[in-house]
Amino acid sequence: MSESEPETAPLRLDLAHRTLLQMTGEDRVKFLHNLSTGDIKKLPPGQGCEAFIPTLQGKILGHFFILPTAAAIYLTGVRDQAAALLPHFQKYAVIEDVEVVDRSETANEFLVAGVHAEGWINSNLGVAPPQGNLQIVEQENMLVYRSPLVAGPAWGVIFLGDSPHREAFAAAEPSVINDAVFELLRIEAGFPFYGRDLTVDNLCQEADRDATAISFTKGCYLGQETIARIDALGHVNRRLLGVRFPNKPAEDASYEIDGKPALRVTSISWSPAAEHWIGLAMVRRGYDKPGETLETSSGPVEIVALPFSA
Known part of the structure; x- marks a missing residue:
């Protein structure tokens, strides 16, 4: 900055x-x-x-x-x-x-x-x-x-x-x-924008902001039953994570592995500090391990924990 x-x-x-x-x-x-x-x-x-x-x-x-x-x-x-x-x-x-x-x-x-x-x-x-x-x-x-x-x-x-x-x-x-x-x-900073990275089609825990945006100790509230059930289950089927690319991806691009959806890019930007294209993506469960590089149908994608570090 x-x-x-x-x-x-x-x-x-x-x-x-x-x-x-x-x-x-x-x-x-x-x-x-x-x-x-x-x-x-x-x-x-x-x-x-x-x-x-x-x-x-x-x-x-x-x-x-x-x-x-x-x-x-x-x-x-x-x-x-x-x-x-x-x-x-x-x-x-x-x-x-x-x-x-x-x-x-x-x-x-x-x-x-x-x-x-x-x-x-x-x-x-x-x-x-x-x-x-x-x-x-x-x-x-x-x-x-x-x-x-x-x-x-x-x-x-x-x-x-x-x-x-x-x-x-x-x-x-x-x-x-x-x-x-x-x-x-x-x-x-890994901060999502509603309407782009997150929409009404996403469950709250898919934002991967449990620690900053969800209280699991408060009393009853609208939607709590589903949110508490997911917390007890321990996972959602997709979550928002950082991604790093060697080449510029298409915005809103979907990436597949063995013909199955792996992730969908929601935001991208060139990072001079990282000397890579970086972004946010909704990543399917099973592919959501930070530090791993996925070999997808559209090229390699590195999964990164948020926030990004220089």
């Missing part, structure tokens, strides 16, 4: 396309706890979590960072998730004191990353960036949270409305990165 940024400016990416849902009402904590894989009830003040919104069958209807504040809970995730989730939430909110509003068009979110990000946020936004994963600082219509979207130091900055910090953010103009660079950074 440091090779592509100026000496004193962090990297910045406008994440205005992300889905941002705002949940208010007295029952919001209980409501989201019952409809997500996160242990929302046990989150201390200023601490968020990553979670899936599962279907009754334990499949992924949404994938978010959950950011609770004193007055609301914010769910931030990749674009175009509101259309499916708002009716889903409305269906279960009939007797609950909860309101869910789509703030995707009215709020602004940015990613600030790199070795200079912490000092820049402190100097220009007047807040000490939180250090723990998905910890949150709230100040004057602004949320700053430690983000795992990319490897290394990174923070999400959300402006919920008019804020003096918004003007300071725009005036300072940190180094801006394009979508291609961001794609490389988030693939290196």
